[in-house]
Amino acid sequence: MRSHRGALVCRTFTVRFSHPQADVLVPGGAAPEAALRSVTHLCVAAHADDIEIMAQSGISDCIDTPGKAFGGVVVTDGAGSPRSGPYTSYTDERMIATRREEQRAAARIGGYAIQVQLAHPSADVKASGHPGVAADLAALFAGCAPEVVFLHNPADKHDTHVAVLMRCLEAIRLLPAGRRPARVLGCEVWRDLDWLADADKVALDSGRHPDLAKKLLKAFDSQIAGGKRYDLAAVGRRSANATFNASHATDGASGITWAVDLTPVTRAGGPSIETFVASLVGRFGSDVALRLARFA
Ligand SMILES: [Zn+2]
Numbered sequence: 001m002r003s004h005r006g007a008l009v010c011r012t013f014t015v016r017f018s019h020p021q022a023d024v025l026v027p028g029g030a031a032p033e034a035a036l037r038s039v040t041h042l043c044v045a046a047h048a049d050d051i052e053i054m055a056q057s058g059i060s061d062c063i064d065t066p067g068k069a070f071g072g073v074v075v076t077d078g079a080g081s082p083r084s085g086p087y088t089s090y091t092d093e094r095m096i097a098t099r100r101e102e103q104r105a106a107a108r109i110g111g112y113a114i115q116v117q118l119a120h121p122s123a124d125v126k127a128s129g130h131p132g133v134a135a136d137l138a139a140l141f142a143g144c145a146p147e148v149v150f151l152h153n154p155a156d157k158h159d160t161h162v163a164v165l166m167r168c169l170e171a172i173r174l175l176p177a178g179r180r181p182a183r184v185l186g187c188e189v190w191r192d193l194d195w196l197a198d199a200d201k202v203a204l205d206s207g208r209h210p211d212l213a214k215k216l217l218k219a220f221d222s223q224i225a226g227g228k229r230y231d232l233a234a235v236g237r238r239s240a241n242a243t244f245n246a247s248h249a250t251d252g253a254s255g256i257t258w259a260v261d262l263t264p265v266t267r268a269g270g271p272s273i274e275t276f277v278a279s280l281v282g283r284f285g286s287d288v289a290l291r292l293a294r295f296a
Contacts, residue, residue, distance in 0.1 A: 017139070018132030021077065021119040023100055027108045035114040036143045039071035042181070043150040044137070045189075046125070046164040047081070048074050048103035048117070049220040052110070053234045054187035055150040056213050057204035057257060059110045064208065069113035073140055074103055075133070075164045077119045084226025098222050106219040110212065116140065126163040137171035146181050153186030153193060153260055154277045161190060169273060172266045184266050185259040192237060193258035194244070197283045200260060203245070206238045207255030 017024075026035045041058035043051045051072045052059075062070040078099035079092045090098065100117055107115035124130045151168050152161040165186065172180055185202060187193075193201065206213070217231035218224065224231055238255030245256060260280065264270045271279070 017116070017118055017136050019077075019119040019136075021096070022136070023104070023115075023117040023119065025104050025107055025115040027112060027115070030113075032114060033143065035069075036071060036116075036140070037145075038069040038113050039144040040068045040147050041150070042071045042073070042144060042146040042148075044073040044075065044140070044164065044168050045150075046074070046076050046122075046152065046158070046160045048078050048099040049106075049217070049223050049230065050074070050152070050161070050189055051103075051150075052106055052213075052216040052219070053189050053230065054152070054257065056206035056216070056234075056238070056255070057208075058148065058150055059112075059212075059216070060205070060208040062113075063111060063212075070110065071144065071146070072103075072107055072110075072112050072115045074115075074117045075120055075125055075137075075167070076122045076160060077117075080122055081223065082226065082228075083222065086225060087222050090222075095222065099220075102220045102222060106216050109215050109219060122160045122163075125160060125167060128166070133167055134171065137167055138174060141168075141171050141175055141181075142179070145179070148183045148185065149181045150185050150187050150259070151262065153188055153191075154262070154273055155193070155280075156186075156188075156190050158190040166273070169262070169265060177268055180266050182263075184262045186262045187257055187259045188237075192241070193260060194241065195284055196258065196260060196280060197287045200280055200283060202259040202261050203241075203253070204257040204259050205253040205255070206257040207242060207253045210235070210254070213255075 024032050026032050041062050043055040045051045059070050062068040077096045079096050081095060083090050103117055118136050120133055125133055152165040156162055217234055238257055241256035241258055242253050265273050265276050
């Protein structure tokens with residue numbers, strides 16, 4: 001039944017996504033292709049709940065600014081997710097369905113223009129050159145012209161997060177130069193970005209709409225029920241980032257999500273992601289070494 005519904009939904013979409021369980025939700029009821037075209041803030045993440053951890057600032061921007069629209073894309077099916085508490089006995093199939101419904105609920109709560117769940121097994125995303133993954137991401141990026149794209153950051157320690165980032169960068173680089181997103185940011189989830197040299201940090205104001213933020217994170221009960229309190233941890237990290245941002249300044253935002261600007265990697269003649277990250281790590285090392293040397 002689930003694959004039937006996914007196929008039906010996709011038939012209304014000019015883009016046919018490759019996996020039969022791909023799911024498209026347009027909370028406002030517009031035609032999917034029009035909803036995608038309207039997206040100004042796009043987040044492409046690995047799993048259900050990553051969007052709500054990494055892109056609260058984008059969701060808030062779209063709520064606060066007329067004419068802005070948020071789009072969420074979850075690339076994997078969540079089959080391998082851990083389960084505990086009331087979810088202990090869930091089969092992979094039931095877990096996939098549960099996580100999909102949780103993501104749909106979050107999209108409604110957050111007023112997203114569109115929520116796409118591509119339902120790819122994690123192994124397919126990790127396989128460089130998987131034709132279905134590549135085709136789906138190419139279609140999504142070609143179907144909108146976002147001013148900012150939120151992706152996973154290249155120093156994340158979750159393999160699937162990094163694989164999704166790499167597939168997204170490949171898709172963006174295949175777009176004609178004039179069709180590439182104006183700004184591409186890598187956001188913290190599994191590993192924060194506080195270690196970046198200050199000049200390399202982008203501060204995303206994730207302290208707005210705190211009640212909404214809590215509701216969005218709590219939508220993922222299957223991930224929280226076993227005691228992994230992502231809802232508390234994500235909000236706590238935002239608060240800590242804001243407080244520890246500058247030792248001599250009062251806090252401007254009540255919550256900050258750190259990001260790194262990946263736009264140069266998406267431009268013709270830009271550095272490879274490997275070279276780009278090596279330079280970030282190098283600048284961090286220099287920052288630490290110089291401070292130590294000052295007081296030696
Ligand atoms: Zn994730």
